[in-house]
Amino acid sequence: MKTLLTALLITTSVIAQAQLGIFNETADIGSPKFQGSAQYDARFGEYQLTGGGTNVWSSHDEFRFVYKKIKGDFIFNAETRLLGRGTDGHRKGGLMVRAELSDDAQMATAVTHGDLLSGFQYRPAKGSEVVSKMSEITQADILQLERHGNTFTVKIAQKGDTLSTVSTAEIAMPGELYIGLFVCAHHAEQLEDASFHNVRIYRPAPDDFRPYRDYIGSHIEMLDVFTEQRDILYSEKGSLQAPNWIPDNSGFIYNADGLIYKLKFGQTKPEVINTDFATRNNNDHVISWGGEMLGISSSSGEQEYGSLIYTLPFAGGVPKRITPTGPSYFHGWSPDNRWLTYTARRNGQWDVYKCKADGSEPEINLTNNEKYDDGSEYSPDGQYIYFNSVRTGHMQLWRMKPDGSEQTQLTFEENMNSWFPHISPDGRWIAFISYGDDIEPGDHPFYKHVTLRLMPTDLSAPPRVIAYLYGGQGTINTPSWSPDSRKILFVSNTIIE
Template sequence: MKRKGYFIILTICLMGYSAISQRPAGIFADAADVGPVNHTGNTTYNAETHAYRLTGSGANIWATKDEFHYAYKRLSGDFILHARGKLLGEGVDPHRKFGWMVRTGMDTSSAMVSAAVHGDGLTAIQFRRQPGANVEQVISPVKQPDVIQLERRGQSFLLSVARFGDPFWTVEVPFFEFPEELFAGLFICSHHPDILETAEFDNVRIVIPAKPDFRPYQDYIGSHIELMDLETCRRKVAYSASNSLQAPNWTPDGQMLIYNSEGLIYRFNLAFGQPEVLNTDFVNRNNNDHVLSFDGKMLGLSSSSGEEAYGSLIYTVPVGGGVPKRITTVGPSYLHGWSPDAKWLTFTGGRDGVYNIYKIPSDGSGPEVKLTDLPTLDDGPEYSPDGNYIYFNSTRTGSMELWRMKPDGSNQEQLTDDDFQNWFPHFSPDGKWIVF
């Protein structure tokens, strides 16, 4: 019923090295050619799509020296480098390659680790443990992945790759004696000294993971609100904050997001890019289970602003703000959905330590109605846009899977059965898709 955020570090350090450098691009501090390349490379950043395009040459990244183009910054400690990328055009040499790279220096023979995808599909974590040493590698069985991740975890580096939509394949290579601060960034190498090749990257993120002593829901490492184009699956950061931002909900007109942070509800105008507090009067300990009615006129809230013994209770308020009306008499109650006609609310209720699915009249005029009755966890109920079903998630068969039932609780049927833990089904406005 709660979600975690993560924080991208944007500290920029400009560096003076003999490599030919460009102006900073996006989240990177600089871009430069490494090694004696014959043709100057280039990095461009599209501020609208948040995509990067790297063009570069270079004989190879192998043996005892490297030649390539690099967009980079300095990072310290543990980090995760994540991107989706592809080579453009047919290319000249099948061993042209692109990906992420971490280096101890900008010299052609510096120690380094790279997550490299080649033009012929070969994918590997390639590394030079000491300056001037020969490159070693561990080859991935995944060919031509477009999702590339390189993680530093203590003295280890982890390569994770996948074709978009598939699970990661991961390998860990330990025992690197690298300094605390490293260069990290995207690279392109043409594998031919007289040829320029180009790679394009999107969904580029540099993530600083939580510390080992991190305390969930007590410590926060910051958040992004991101927007994803469902056709291209390209993501953009719409807003960032150093505290916790939770559960953005689209308004039906697509102009605003409604989210919660530190107990308050905020409206975020996408055109202006700035949040404002929505007045919910005395209901000021909201959690992340808030839901807009289908017509966008009302907002349901889950909040611990009532009797402390009950924890979360459900309230409703006009979408423009005002004094909320309490709906549930007991708790904990976590709201997840409105019926399309706005007459009912469906929620997860904890009663005597057991969490099941309930519904209740949205005006508070009647008692809650229990729809599921099992000792396992049922959660995340949401009406389908046609009102014919309530979709939810349940552990009743062992793992967390998606289910649906009629609005009266009858005809409960399982929808997923796989190796994943499936939570919180949400419908597209036209009712054709579910995201979970």
């Protein structure tokens, strides 16, 4: 514990401790009458802040802050809740960046209030009045604050909904800022509490990023689809893609740098699965039902074909080529492991195909549609093949019988492009990734604002968001459900130094 300079107008001591999660320090900013605190519970990924202070407003602020320094652009997300009934309807909490730790510093916040108002509040210059832009959305608990150069944007949502932009502002802030979580009681004689879950600070790809040539860092995360708690299992500075949960529940596999890796739960050192000559493997790989075999997509054959499909024992070995021509991208085994389903381009057209798992018979075109079809996967009971298609304008989810009949559209969203439906082992749920309307319907690029969403297979409820993240290509291309149908694995992306 150390005493801060009074010139900073921070009336309490700064606590630098490992218990603050992704942040380094916590302090009261300004001169609250009562000292606040900050705690982090790693079991639940929860931050809890207690703070006093009269306001974050006008030309001076008083509040509790947990923070660290950050340089450059960022995307800052968190689920935010003010706890209890509170004393003042204007009590507030949320996400903040500050140019300094002084009480009159330039700052920007994504904020929620006790009276249910949420929005964007910022001080454009040191000592100036705060500008407030409130949203029509009330009771927002998902907050996002983004910086791109000197452009700051706030988006909010009620949990389960997609994010909506509140406002954007040009603020000439320094390149390095203090970034963190805050709570303010809006009452000199009170302390108030706020909790924050699934706190993520993404450092996005630079503007001159070159797709499929440049890569940033990766987190492999585990998500409980019912509690929506997220845990980072493994991270690297490079590109990790498409985790598959191993059916015996021992760990997961993923691809990186053309190879397939296996990592057991609780361990930190991945091991390479021997794929012999196949060393240019992409993110379309799937473990067979029961876990005995592995299907991969690899550009290790003739160059003119691009990606081809191979199978090999899960323990490793020499891959057996299944598709005679390409490009072909593997997406799923039938529950009896007798069939493979995949996306392939034939005669200039992308369609869903299936073939015998041993490659003994000619492939069968299931969709034969001039528009782009992709992401095929069998349901656990073998009654359907789910896929995504752009044939009605936006990329939507579909399903059909395994013989290609009864092709039926499942989603009808005009502002979303949804990919890669993955069916839970109990057959009840569809997990998938969605891009916004800013992406071409037939594209699923790296490094974008995306959401993971969940809907029941009986279509009794609309899709709901279960994770807000920065990712895209490689996030959840292939099946990643846990055997108990409760959790999924996925990849999020950020610059890691």
